[in-house]
Amino acid sequence: MPEPWTVVGSRITYQDRWLKVRSDSCRTLAGQVIEPYHVLEYPTWINVVALTPAREIVLAREYRHGAGRVLTGLPSGAMDPADATPEQAARRELREETGYTEGEFFELACDFANPANQDNLVRSFLALDVRKTDAPSLDPGEDIEVIPERFDEFLGRFRRREFSLQVSHAAAVMYAARFLEGHPT
Amino acid sequence: MPEPWTVVGSRITYQDRWLKVRSDSCRTLAGQVIEPYHVLEYPTWINVVALTPAREIVLAREYRHGAGRVLTGLPSGAMDPADATPEQAARRELREETGYTEGEFFELACDFANPANQDNLVRSFLALDVRKTDAPSLDPGEDIEVIPERFDEFLGRFRRREFSLQVSHAAAVMYAARFLEGHPT
Numbered sequence: 001m002p003e004p005w006t007v008v009g010s011r012i013t014y015q016d017r018w019l020k021v022r023s024d025s026c027r028t029l030a031g032q033v034i035e036p037y038h039v040l041e042y043p044t045w046i047n048v049v050a051l052t053p054a055r056e057i058v059l060a061r062e063y064r065h066g067a068g069r070v071l072t073g074l075p076s077g078a079m080d081p082a083d084a085t086p087e088q089a090a091r092r093e094l095r096e097e098t099g100y101t102e103g104e105f106f107e108l109a110c111d112f113a114n115p116a117n118q119d120n121l122v123r124s125f126l127a128l129d130v131r132k133t134d135a136p137s138l139d140p141g142e143d144i145e146v147i148p149e150r151f152d153e154f155l156g157r158f159r160r161r162e163f164s165l166q167v168s169h170a171a172a173v174m175y176a177a178r179f180l181e182g183h184p185t
Numbered sequence: 186m187p188e189p190w191t192v193v194g195s196r197i198t199y200q201d202r203w204l205k206v207r208s209d210s211c212r213t214l215a216g217q218v219i220e221p222y223h224v225l226e227y228p229t230w231i232n233v234v235a236l237t238p239a240r241e242i243v244l245a246r247e248y249r250h251g252a253g254r255v256l257t258g259l260p261s262g263a264m265d266p267a268d269a270t271p272e273q274a275a276r277r278e279l280r281e282e283t284g285y286t287e288g289e290f291f292e293l294a295c296d297f298a299n300p301a302n303q304d305n306l307v308r309s310f311l312a313l314d315v316r317k318t319d320a321p322s323l324d325p326g327e328d329i330e331v332i333p334e335r336f337d338e339f340l341g342r343f344r345r346r347e348f349s350l351q352v353s354h355a356a357a358v359m360y361a362a363r364f365l366e367g368h369p370t
Contacts, residue, residue: 002248002255002328014199018302019206019223021199026250034326038204039251040225063187065211066224067300070187111352115252117204122352141219143187159363167296167307171356178344178359 003029013038042120044079045113046090047169049176050100050127056148058098058130063143072147074169075100090125096137098146103130108175113168124172126179188214198223227305229264230298231274232354234361235285235312241333243283243315248328257332259354260285275310281322283331288315293360298353309357311364 009025013036020042025035050058061072075097083089087105095101108124138144155177157163158170165173194210198221205227210220235243246257260282268274272290280286293309323329340362342348343355350358 002246002330004248004253004255005250014206016221018221021204021206024250028326028328030328032326036201036203037250061187063189064297064300065190065209065222066303067297068189068304069300070189071297071300073300109346109349109355111349111355112249112252112256113352115249115254115256115258115351118251119253121349141213141217143213143215145187161294164294164296164306166300167298167356168352170294170296171352171359174356174359174363 005029005034008033009035038117040114040118042078042113042118044086044089044120045076045122045168046079046086046093046125047074047076047122047172048090048094048125048127049108049172050075050094050098050103050130051151052100052131052148053129055151057151057154058094058100059147059149059154060097061145061147071166072163073166074172076166076169086123087125090123090127094127094130095134097142097144099132099134099136100127100130100146101133103127106179108172108179111168111171122168122171124168124175126176190214190219193218194220223302225299225303227263227298227303229271229274229305230261230307230353231264231271231278231310232259232261232307232357233275233279233290233310233312234293234357235260235279235283235288235315236336237285237316237333238314240336242336242339243279243285244332244334244339245282246330246332256351257348258351259357261351261354271308272310275308275312279312279315280319282327282329284317284319284321285312285315285331286318288312291364293357293364296353296356307353307356309353309360311361 005026013023014021022039023036075094077093079089106126190211198208199206207224208221262278264274291311
């Protein structure tokens with residue numbers, strides 16, 4: 001029967017604005033010592049499947065340096081201490097990255113980002129009837145091309161594996177497709 | 186139009202058996218310098234939705250120290266240099282973690298794990314007609330309880346959000362459910 005480990009020591013081995021690594025010394029129930037066990041500490045991550053009244057999905061195309069490629073994905077980001085709720089974080093990220101606002105937001109799921117080595121959650125939102133009301137407000141270094149695409153066409157291309165997404169964005173798209181099947185318009 | 190950055194400097198700022206951090210100095214097309222930009226280097230990750238001839242999913246219950254909880258998930262792991270193909274890695278992880286072997290494997294998707302900050306992919310497999318032939322062979326410190334559950338019941342509980350998964354496992358489960366809808370038995 002798997003049991004939680006006991007943490008017998010813990011220190012922050014790296015921290016800057018972008019990355020925080022906590023390195024624990026752990027002891028299993030059987031007495032084995034596991035060290036260093038690195039946990040990457042992150043805030044909750046948010047992904048938004050945002051649809052316009054015309055059922056276009058609002059996509060964000062940007063350079064992703066981990067993959068070394070320009071990729072299409074969902075508006076997404078990390079919760080900020082100033083966000084009162086995950087939905088507020090989702091609305092803020094959507095507005096900042098794309099300029100789309102308003103709409104009705106549904107939280108589709110709350111999953112673990114990577115529970116072996118990260119402490120954070122990923123929340124997937126569906127936003128219906130969002131509208132382009134604002135200009136995007138990007139961070140320095142952010143360069144995001146906003147692409148609306150008919151959601152049914154996007155879903156068809158996704159299901160035919162014509163492109164790859166970030167796996168958490170793929171999950172959000174599939175959650176949204178299933179939600180919409182149960183809520184036809 | 187988003188463009189790749191130019192890497193003007195790069196060094197490994199942390200490396201042990203478990204974690205490798207590459208810290209780059211990057212320059213955008215507009216001339217802005219972005220540094221340090223941390224990329225976590227990992228091998229390809231593999232997740233397996235493994236079903237028995239009786240349509241039970243083979244689940245792995247283990248302690249996940251990032252989340253600090255015992256969680257149920259899919260058999261999963263990282264590709265090893267000795268794995269000739271992703272499918273071989275999937276078969277190896279399934280056998281090592283659960284003792285299930287044989288079966289027919291289908292690669293359902295290949296997604297980016299986290300393209301902003303990681304360089305690796307996640308490959309989702311469906312394995313049909315796997316059988317318990319071996320004893321699991323766990324690494325020191327690994328303690329995995331193998332739980333077979335009827336896939337339709339698991340999927341129902343998942344869709345009712347009765348538990349949370351790792352987001353990449355959630356994606357694999359939804360890919361598998363869709364594949365099986367198109368391949369009824």
